[in-house]
Amino acid sequence: MKASTFHLFTTRETPAEAEIASHQLMLRSGMIRKLTSGIYTWTPMGLRVLRKVEAIVRDELDKAGYLEMLMPAVQPAELWEETGRWEKFGAQLLKIQDRAGRHYCFGPTHEEVMTDFVRNEIRSYKQLPITFYQIQTKFRDEIRPRFGVMRAREFLMKDAYSFHIDHASLDETYWEMYQVYSRIFTRTGLKFRSVEADSGAIGGNQSHEFHVLADSGEDSIAFSDQSDYASNVELAAIAAPTGELAAATEELRTVDTPDAHSIDELVSGYGVAIDKTVKTLIVHAAEGSAAEFVALLVRGDRVLNEIKAERLEQVATPLTFASDEEIHNAVGASPGSLGPVGLTLPVIADQEVALMSDFATGANSDNQHYFGVNWLRDVELPEIADIRNAVEGDNSPDGKGKLQLARGIEVGHIFQLGTAYSESMNAVVLGEDGKSHVMHMGCYGIGVSRIVAAAIEQNHDDRGISWPEPIAPFQLALLPMNAKKSHRVREAADQLYADLLEAGVEVLYDDRNLRPGVMFNDIELIGIPHRVVIGERGLDSGVLEYRQRNNTENGELPLEGAVAAILEKLL
């Protein structure tokens, strides 16, 4: 490809709207342009990368025997009403009407359409298992689109759905897909990690996320330093801390704390160590409980894990925090002054809290706290549970090692859906026993456009993008120096370009007749992995200059037999 006709839409300045590196670099390198909030045009350069990722995904899925198809982006409301998701999906569902006033949505996902197709076409267990996939533009009306294509409203996604006669078959395909995903992400050349994930409200019993590791990632993942355990931090269980309840060394005392309405104020205003504070959160109790509310205790510097809390049988689903007014009515104090001592509500303490001694907590009376609180002596030890987010250094739940935290960008998610959709949509097949069986389903997503952004987050420097070779828009950039004046350079470059094309190399030939600095900067910004420079100096001594994008040293290649030498350098 010649740069003169391919058009590079690079810019020197960073658009003000871009915050993170990948967004800035995608704009500056001319890969994308914003049309409106969360909606982007892919330029020829950007599209090349997107297609590279897509090709890897498609190739591995095809090899695994899964079947590509293409479903409509626009879907009728009736299908979504069958599963109840027309209402449940929420504001992210883009609803549209045709001229007759009929209701549709722009598909954010395709469980309904897929299940509808399969229930109409698949009749017998003999046709199972079967897995279909598509690579298609999705639309989710994100609450807050940001970071360019990383969290866009319109995005390219690979979604796959598998159908099975029973759970055992689903489980088999699920783990097969897990392996396929591992191969896909390995092939992209990105550092990634698969983690146990929340199977969430959809139900099902298995779910894994695949994360590209990057410091700027929106998700936090926890993994053991001594085993294979890895999990979304939201889900990461924490093994109970070892140790005994320490003996009390302080007297229980009531302290007037008119300035302390939060843990931070308690710590900064009254000299309490934050790991000697306990915060008390009041949530709604499960329906049918004796009490209306439940108190949850976590250490002052910890964060309640809502997924874990919601799983407690005493706690209402979905987790609902009591309002200030409800707290006042139930306890007689403001939210900032709550504590377990003298509390008449059921109390559940985080396992770490249960081992604390001499701690500070609200006195259930406004403007007062108890200091020097000790379990057993001052208040009965409550029920204990794991209800907080994991932090670095917690015990790994598999009993091996400590947890470490890393940031990740979720680029893949696999799910055992079970019969959630097939049941509500009556997707059944005849089994070997001659009876109807509700099909078991799995669904498997990959954020194709997000992978592009994630790859940049993981692979860039102050000069621009540095693509992993498998997804680079071009393998090689060919830069002639002063070709305008030097016929020798021009001819040598033209010839090498033709030879490289002949050899099947994806080469970007910068024939724009620009000053060298401009070409170098553009090519480095775009992030092409290999670069060959042809100049008068080299021609005199029969060499080409060669450099890799992630290197700052120049090397040389012989002009004679240059193509073969270049091919050696390519992946």
Added chain:
RNA sequence: CGGGGUGUAGCUCAGCCUGGUAGAGCACCACGUUCGGGACGUGGGGGUCGUGAGUUCGAAUCUCGCCACCCCGACCA
């Protein structure tokens, strides 16, 4: 959805407070010089100042409405 901010040339921004002929740098076009790490000179094209009302002799500038975009928050005791 709540809070904050910004809309002026393709991009980054100044001008607005204190109303009076719309600016800079980059980018773009022409010519010349230059040519191994974002050159220079000369000349030039390009903006109904987001939009609608209002105030005023006069509005980019003041007032109000609307729209768009960006940021923060929606784990708080």
